[in-house]
Amino acid sequence: MNKDLTVGKPETVLWQFCLPLFGSIIFQQLYNIADSLVAGKFIGEHALAAVGNSYEITLIFIAFAFGCNIGCSVVVSMFFGAKQYREMKTAVSTAMIASGVLCGCLMLLGIVFCGAMLDLIHTPQEVLADSKLYLDIYIWGLPFVFFYNIATGIFSAMGDSKTPFYFLAVSSCVNIAMDIWFVAGFQMGVAGVAWATFICQGVSCLAAVYVVVRRLRQIDTAGRGELFSWPICARIAKVAIPSILQQSFISVGNIVIQGVINGFGPGVMAGYSAAIKLNNLVITSFTTLGNGISNYTAQNIGAGKKERVREGFQAGLKLVWILCVPLAILYFAGGKFLLLLFMKEPSAEAIDSGIQFLRIVAPFYFVVSTKLVADGVLRGASLMGRFMIATFTDLILRVVLAIVLSGTALGATGIWCAWPVGWSIATVLSVLFYRRSVKTRYGEHTQ
Numbered sequence: 001m002n003k004d005l006t007v008g009k010p011e012t013v014l015w016q017f018c019l020p021l022f023g024s025i026i027f028q029q030l031y032n033i034a035d036s037l038v039a040g041k042f043i044g045e046h047a048l049a050a051v052g053n054s055y056e057i058t059l060i061f062i063a064f065a066f067g068c069n070i071g072c073s074v075v076v077s078m079f080f081g082a083k084q085y086r087e088m089k090t091a092v093s094t095a096m097i098a099s100g101v102l103c104g105c106l107m108l109l110g111i112v113f114c115g116a117m118l119d120l121i122h123t124p125q126e127v128l129a130d131s132k133l134y135l136d137i138y139i140w141g142l143p144f145v146f147f148y149n150i151a152t153g154i155f156s157a158m159g160d161s162k163t164p165f166y167f168l169a170v171s172s173c174v175n176i177a178m179d180i181w182f183v184a185g186f187q188m189g190v191a192g193v194a195w196a197t198f199i200c201q202g203v204s205c206l207a208a209v210y211v212v213v214r215r216l217r218q219i220d221t222a223g224r225g226e227l228f229s230w231p232i233c234a235r236i237a238k239v240a241i242p243s244i245l246q247q248s249f250i251s252v253g254n255i256v257i258q259g260v261i262n263g264f265g266p267g268v269m270a271g272y273s274a275a276i277k278l279n280n281l282v283i284t285s286f287t288t289l290g291n292g293i294s295n296y297t298a299q300n301i302g303a304g305k306k307e308r309v310r311e312g313f314q315a316g317l318k319l320v321w322i323l324c325v326p327l328a329i330l331y332f333a334g335g336k337f338l339l340l341l342f343m344k345e346p347s348a349e350a351i352d353s354g355i356q357f358l359r360i361v362a363p364f365y366f367v368v369s370t371k372l373v374a375d376g377v378l379r380g381a382s383l384m385g386r387f388m389i390a391t392f393t394d395l396i397l398r399v400v401l402a403i404v405l406s407g408t409a410l411g412a413t414g415i416w417c418a419w420p421v422g423w424s425i426a427t428v429l430s431v432l433f434y435r436r437s438v439k440t441r442y443g444e445h446t447q
Contacts, residue, residue, distance in 0.1 A: 004081075004159060004299070005017060005081070005159050005295065005299040005300065005301050006299050006303040006308070008022050009316075010039045010296075010308050010311035010312050010315055011070075011311070011315035011318070012238040013296070013298055013317070014292070014293070014315045014316060015313055015315065017159060017161050017295075017296065018289050018292040018293070018316070018319060019161075019163065019289050019294055019319075020161035020162045020164075021156065021161045021164075021165075021289060021292045022167040022285055022288065022289055022293070022323070023165045023168075023169070024152070024161065024164045024165040024223060024288070025284055025285045025287075025288040026172075026285060027165070027169050027172035027173075028168050028170035028284070033277050033281065034172070034175055034176045034179050034197075035051050035055075035179065035193045035194075035197060036048055036052060036055075036273060036277050036342050037179075037341055038060070038176075038179040038180055038183050038184075038193055038217070038340050038364075039051045039183075039190060039193050040270070040342040040344070040346075041211070041272065041341075041343070042180070042183045043183060043190065045266065045267075045270045045343065045345075045346060045347065045350065046126055046127050046130070046266060047127075047130060047189070047190055048270050048342060049124075049127045049266050049269040049270045049273055050127040050128075050130035050134060050190055051131075051134055051190065051193065051273065052269065052270070052272065052273020052274070052276065052277070053121070053123055053127060053131045053258065053262070053269065053273070054118075054131045054134040054135045054138070054264070055273070055277070056121070056251065056254050056255045056258045057117055057118070057251075057255065057275075058135070058138055059182055059247075059251040059254060060248055060251040060255075061106055061110065061138075061139070061142055061145065062108060062145065062247070062251075063244055063246075063247030063248040063250070063251050064103075064146075064244050064247075065099075065103075065142075065145045065146045065149040065213075065250070066149060066243065066244075066247050067240045067241065067242075067243035067244030067246075067247060067248075068095065068098075068099040068102065068146065068149060068150055068153070068189055068204060068236075068240055068244075069149040069150060069152065069291075070153065070239055070240060070243040070291060070379060071095070071236040071237065071238075071239040071240025071241075071243065072091065072092070072095035072099075072150055072153045072154065072157070072182050072236055072238045072240070073153035073154070073156050073157045073291065073294065073295055073298075074157075074294055074298045074379060074380060074382065075091050075095075075157075075232065075235050075236050075239065075298075076088055076091050076092060076095075076153070076154055076157035076158070077156075077157040077294075077295045077298035077299045077302065077380075078298045078299070078300065078301065078302035079091055080157055080158050080159075080299060080302070081298065081300065081301070081302030081303040082301035082302040082303060083222045085219050085220070086221040086223060086435055087130050087225065087232070088219075089216055089219070089221060089225045090225035090226045090227075090228075090229050090232055091112060091229075091232050091236065092154055092212075092216060092234075093225075093226075093227050093228060094226075094228050094229050094232050094236065095150055095153075095236055096147070096150055097227075097228050098233055098236070098237075099146050099147070099150050099334045100143070100146070100147075102146070103142050103143055103146040103147075103418060105361050106142060107139055107140070107142050107143075109446060110135070110139040111136075111139060111143070114132070114136070114139065116384055117255070118131050118132060118135070120255075120259070121256075121258050121259040121262060122259050123262065124262060124265070124266060124269075125143060126266065127269075128267065130189070130190040130393060133190055133191055133194070134190050134191075134193070134194045137191065137194035137198055138194060138197070138198070139209075140195060140198070141197070141198040141201055141202065143205075144198075144201040144202045144205040144206075145201060145205075146199065147205050147208075147209055148204055148205040148208050148209075150209075151164075151205070151208035151209050151211075151212045152208065154212050154216075155168040155208075155212065155297050156291065156292065156341070157295055157298075157299075158215075158298070161292065161319055162276055163208075163211060163227060163359040164208070166203065167204050167207060167208055167368035167427065171200045171201070172200075172302075174200055175196055175200040178196035178200060179192070179193055179196045179197075179198065181196075181387075182195060182196050186243040192335065199416070208296065214226065215311045226391070230270065232243075232308075238382065238384065239379065239382060239384060242384035242387060242388050243379070243384075245388065246387070246388060246392075247393045249392065249395055250391070250395050253395045253396075253398060253399040256355045256399050256402075256403070257398070257399060257402045257418075260402055260403055260415060261412065261415060263406075264411070264412050265349075267347045267353065268348030268349060268350070268353045269411050270343065270346065270347075270350040271339070271346075271349065271350035271352065271353030271354035271355075271357070272354065272357060272412075273342075274338075274339045274342035274343065274350075274352060274354050275335075275338075275339065275353070275354035275355075275358050276357070277342070278331060278335075278338055278339075278358065279284075279331075279357070279358070280359055282327050282331075282365055283368065283372075285323075286320055286323075286365075286372045286373075287367045287372050288366070288376055289316065289319065289320055289323075289329035289372070289373070290316075290372040290373055290376030290378070291379075291380075291382065292294040292316075292374060292376070293312060293316045293373060293376030294376045294377070294379040294380035295380065296312045296380065297312060297376070297377050297379075297380025297381055298310050298318060298380040298381075298382075300312070301380065301381060309377060309380075309381070309432050312377070313373060313374070313377050313434065316373040316376065316377075316428065317370060317373050319373070320369035320370070320373055321366060321369065322370055323369075324365045324366050327362075327412060328362045328363060328365045328366070328390045331358045331359075331361075331365075332358065332359050332362040332363065335354065335355045335358035335359060335362075336351060338358075339351060339354040339355065339358075353412060356412075356413060356416060357416045360413075360416045360417060360419070360420065361416065361419045361420060363393045363420075364419070364420040364424065365425050366385045366421050367420070367424055367427050368423040368427065370427050370430075370431060371390065371394075371423065371427035371431070373428055374390075374427075374430040374431050374433070374434040375387050375390065375391070375430055376436050378430070378433060378434060378435055378437070381437075383433070383437055385403075386430075386433035386437060387430075387433075388431060389429060389433075390426045390427075390429040390430040391426065393422075393425060393426045393429055394422040394423060394425070394426030395422070396422075397418065397421055397422040397425060398418040398419060398422035399418075400415070400418075401417070401418035401421055401422070402414070402415040402418040405417060405418065
């Protein structure tokens with residue numbers, strides 16, 4: 001059901017819109033968590049390391065899909081808020097076509113270069129074959145990843161956060177069952193994990209695109225819109241490209257960090273693989289809530305209700321901090337139990353590495369969540385330059401510190417310490433940009 005985010009009490013509207021988004025991303029992350037969990041429990045520590053190692057490369061592809069999602073969502077939100085429905089439909093078809101072309105190019109590059117990327121990050125020989133197998137299957141499923149992200153971006157732009165939640169709740173649960181069935185039942189190994197994800201993502205994508213098309217047809221427009229518009233494509237690209245660059249450089253940075261971690265052996269790799277999946281569950285959840293705030297901001301700017309932007313920031317901040325409390329406590333105090341879900345007869349090195357990572361980063365979830373809320377407002381207001389400065393500061397600091405500190409007496413512990421430092425400095429920048437740019441421009445009429 002479509003929802004106008006420009007009317008009603010901002011806090012109530014935003015919470016009702018964002019909570020299903022939070023639920024959706026939890027189920028979305030279950031795809032990747034299920035892969036690691038089943039690989040670690042039913043195959044072994046080397047399989048867990050292989051899936052985790054491949055995951056860092058898949059994040060580059062996801063970065064492009066995520067950027068297309070954000071670019072489409074923000075532009076469609078503005079048209080929807082302004083009730084310019086013909087232009088909105090043109091934006092949807094333009095995003096679909098442009099994303100399809102981009103996806104095809106990435107598939108070609110992935111097929112040719114993924115093996116070289118695995119070598120580049122010093123993948124240990126004992127996990128190389130499984131890493132390559134997982135990636136090969138994943139790349140063929142990229143169209144499902146792209147078009148599903150576009151579909152969910154359109155749902156969010158029209159104020160509907162519940163439909164994606166329903167899709168993901170069902171498909172994620174089925175994915176877990178298929179992972180176990182293919183691996184434990186058919187003894188397919190890492191290939192079974194990859195094929196289960198491929199099938200479930202494919203079904204979710206087709207269902208989501210079908211519902212989007214049907215819903216758009218129900219919206220009356222004055223005349224038929226264009227199938228593709230270069231000016232609208234440029235508007236989408238203005239938001240999408242910085243988002244793609246952000247996520248891509250973060251992924252490249254994570255690959256560099258993964259290469260450093262690989263030097264410490266399969267034990268540390270396995271512990272990091274499990275811990276980073278748990279960490280990414282939190283970060284991606286907060287990022288998705290930030291996307292919801294972007295939709296809220298864009299709709300209200302499109303409707304000319306700019307005074308509601310500051311209230312949206314405050315409501316978003318309250319929401320993420322409330323969610324931070326149980327997550328930070330769970331990861332800090334219960335990290336060992338969570339890590340054991342991923343591992344069968346883990347080594348002491350793997351468990352100790354994972355616990356240490358979680359205990360170092362969990363207290364700083366309150367910090368990074370603040371950054372992601374501010375980033376959400378900056379994206380919704382199309383202030384992408386400021387958004388990128390804060391993001392790249394975080395990335396550069398984390399990569400440099402991980403490399404430098406890993407060579408000291410701290411060893412792998414030094415790598416984990418890079419996260420809080422990068423998050424803290426980037427959060428200060430994001431909040432300053434929000435206060436100086438967005439709050440001044442869009443919050444000046446509020447008390």
